[in-house]
Amino acid sequence: MRYPHRIEHPPGLAGLLSRLALLLLLAGAAVAQAWSQSPRLDVPFVPTPQPVVDRMLDLAKVQPDDLIYDLGSGDGRIVITAAKRYGARGVGIDLDPQRIREARENAREAGVEGKVQFINGDLFKTDLSKASVVTLYLLNSVNRDLRPQLWKQLKVGTRVVSHAFDMGDEWPPERVEEVDGRTIYYWTITEANKRAARRSAAAGGRAGR
Structure with missing residues (x-):
């Protein structure tokens, strides 16, 4: 039975979206890891004149x-x-x-x-x-x-x-x-x-x- 409001994705689009979501997830994880590993500075860098x-x-x-x-x-x-x-x-x-x-x-x-x-x-x-x-x-x-x-x-x-x-x-x-x-x-x-x-x-x- 076909539902009248269901959107049919073109063939292959679902796989492409899945791969894109995975890439975004991996990129987010990499950013989070880099952030967690960056040094926590006690003092901001302000150069002495x-x-x-x-x-x-x-x-x-x-x-x-x-x-x-x-x-x-x-x-x-x-x-x-x-x-x-x-x-x-x-x-x-x-x-x-x-x-x-x-x-x-x-x-x-x-x-x-x-x-x-x-x-x-x-x-x-x-x-x-x-x-x-x-x-x-x-x-x-x-x-x-x-x-x-x-x-x-x-x-x-x-x-x-x-x-x-x-x-x-x-x-x-x-x-x-x-x-x-x-x-x-x-x-x-x-x-x-x-x-x-x-x-x-x-x-x-x-x-x-």
């Missing part, structure tokens, strides 16, 4: 024998500038693989790829102990979570410079400067910082969290 970069490095009194760790290194401009301007070595750490690729290309174009390296990784899981200078442009909350790690891992005398965000009341900066409406904070690691980190570790807590 070059005059601020220059002053951060000036404040740190960067020398050719320094090793600079830039945490959340973005396009790599801080360590690249340090290598070009001062002959220093640098390590940039960023969670976003796209930024790492961009930074490596920028280093190649600047001719300093032999002096710098860029690591795609979590700065909270990175050994910072070899650094003589640490630079940051993160967030207040991230800085304060990172503070115990800086106190514990960095050597006495290591210079720390942050663009825009401080380290909280428990670690007041030694210097604060304004450059083109941007704030720069400067600290050095002291023996008091190291003692605070040891007390926190002994107590099983996180200093200043």
Whole structure:
């Protein structure tokens, strides 16, 4: 019996629609997988203006024998500038693989790829102990979570410079400067910082969290 309102598909059209639906399903699954595997960034990428970069490095009194760790290194401009301007070595750490690729290309174009390296990784899981200078442009909350790690891992005398965000009341900066409406904070690691980190570790807590 033929139903008067039933639509008859031309031969082969049903199979074509089925294949199209399957392709759309597979494409959606691939997008969902890529989304789930992309890094969850604590801090959005906002580049530090070059005059601020220059002053951060000036404040740190960067020398050719320094090793600079830039945490959340973005396009790599801080360590690249340090290598070009001062002959220093640098390590940039960023969670976003796209930024790492961009930074490596920028280093190649600047001719300093032999002096710098860029690591795609979590700065909270990175050994910072070899650094003589640490630079940051993160967030207040991230800085304060990172503070115990800086106190514990960095050597006495290591210079720390942050663009825009401080380290909280428990670690007041030694210097604060304004450059083109941007704030720069400067600290050095002291023996008091190291003692605070040891007390926190002994107590099983996180200093200043």
